[in-house]
Amino acid sequence: MNEQDLRQLLTASVEDVLPSQPASAGWDRARRKRRARRAAGGVVLAVALVGGGTVAALRPPADPPPNHSVAPTPTVVPTHPGPVQHPPAELTFPPDPLARLSGPATVPLSERPVQRALALFQPTDEENRADGPVRVLGNDGVVRSLDVVTLAPTRDASYNEAPAVKPGVLSPDGKSAAFAQTKELVIVDLTTAEVRRIPLDGYLELVVWANDRVLVGSEDRTYAVDLATGTASTIDVSTWAVVAPDPAAGREAPLVELIGERSSLKLRTRTAREATIRSEERITGDALPSPYQVNEFYGRGWLHGGRLASAAWITNDEIDGAEGAAVLDARTGAVVHVLDLGRERSKGCCEVLGWDNKGSVLLRLEPAALARWNPETGEITGIIRDLRGVLAVAG
Structure with missing residues (x-):
């Protein structure tokens, strides 16, 4: 300045001092x-520029500024396994509530009913005969013995016997169990330990929970038992072929059957009440690589939304008649996933037991393992390592 x-x-x-002419002076x-x-x-x-330049000139050289740039995050592309999948050579067995069934019961059901059962288990011997009391696993983790009823083996007209516990006997909500017995259906309320007996004619073997009814029958007849009234009427559907309905689908959801074999395999739908045939779709394996195909289904099939899972005998790239499991589109009959279990397993080894609430299929794997298969990711993990007997899980 x-x-x-x-x-x-x-x-x-x-x-x-005020001037004499304020305006011009202002x-x-x-x-x-x-x-x-x-x-x-x-x-x-000017002072700031000069001072800043001086300070900058006198300041020792600084380290280069840190690099805070973020490396690009690699894009995780979800895996989409092919339509044919295989189990790992060795199953891993992460902790699972169902694994408690491998231990003995610690309390009778009559003394401590469940709020909800996760599963029932009937131990069997090497000849598939009942070998000990039925175990009831509650959602509290306690294993109970089913002491309120004595169950006889089921029988057919030729006197072939099987354990009374089978996949499908436990209600989807885990609160009741229904057992086919000769000339009667036995229903146990697992939350109160009360037993109902509904007289029916004939040899009865298989049970399917269908919302507000229980379907029970044998090869020559099927009864639909109304749970509210206990009344029964015959229905034109086979308990050997009918698929367990999705409990979320409602009481009027159609009944589905898997029938036929090889090129004549069909997915048949019937009305819920009268069991009138509504449609038949040919089961196709167009998405499977050659020579894969489903030859025949066995055991109980299970619906979960728009998907249907069942054990099957398949043709793979080695033999005709390998063990496997299949997932179908329940609307079109198209096979979308096949689990190839190979040729080294016993016939009928690997029955499907249902779905879990995360979209995985539960199935048996010989010699006595229970496994969980997610067909959308291809992941297969063990649930129980060694459990010889018959298992029924809640939906």
């Missing part, structure tokens, strides 16, 4: 103040 600028600044700051005073402020601002800016 030079001497003239300082003089003008001091003159403007100390001026306190404009002059304002002009002087603006010039003084511009001059002062220029001085301040």
Whole structure:
């Protein structure tokens, strides 16, 4: 700032005598103040620039600024396994509530009913005969013995016997169990330990829960038992072929059957109440690589939304008649996934037991393992390592 600028600044700051002509004097005073402020601002800016340059010149060289750039996150592409999948050579067995069934019962059901059962288990010997009391696993993790009823083996007209516990006897909500017995259906309320007996004619072997009814029958007849009234009527559907309905589908959801073999395999739908045939779709394996195909289904099939899972005998790239499991589109009959279990397993080894609530299929794997298969990811893990007997899980 030079001497003239300082003089003008001091003159403007100390001026306190009113001039004789206020208007013109005010404009002059304002002009002087603006010039003084511009001059002062220029001085301040010059000092700042000079000072900053000096400091910068004297400052020692700094380390290069840290690099905070983030490496691009690799895109995780979800795996889409092919339509044919295989189990791993060795199953892993992460902790699972169902594994408690491998231990003995610790309390009778009559003393401690369940709020909800997760599964029932009937131990069997090497000849598939009942070998000990039925175990009831509650959602509290406690294993109970079914002590309120004595179950006889089921029989057919040729006196072939099988354990009374079979896949499908436990209600989807885990609160009741229904057992086919000769000339009667036995229903146990697992939450109260009460037993109902509904007389029916003939040899009865298989049970399927169908919302507010229980389907029970043998090769020559099937009864539909109304759970509210206990009344029974015959229905034109086979308990050997009918698929367990999805419990979320509602009481009027159609009944589905898997029938035929090889090129004549069909998915048949019937009305829920009268069992009138609504449609038949040919089961196709167009999505499977050659020579894969489903030859025949066995055991109980299970619906879960638009998917249907069942054990099957298949043709693979080695033999005709390998063990496997299949997942179908329940609307079109198209086979969308096949689990190839190979040729080294016993015939009928690997029955499907249902779906879990995450979309995985539960199935038996010989010699006595229970496994979980997610057909959408191809992941297969063990649930129970060694459990010889018959298992029924809640839906």
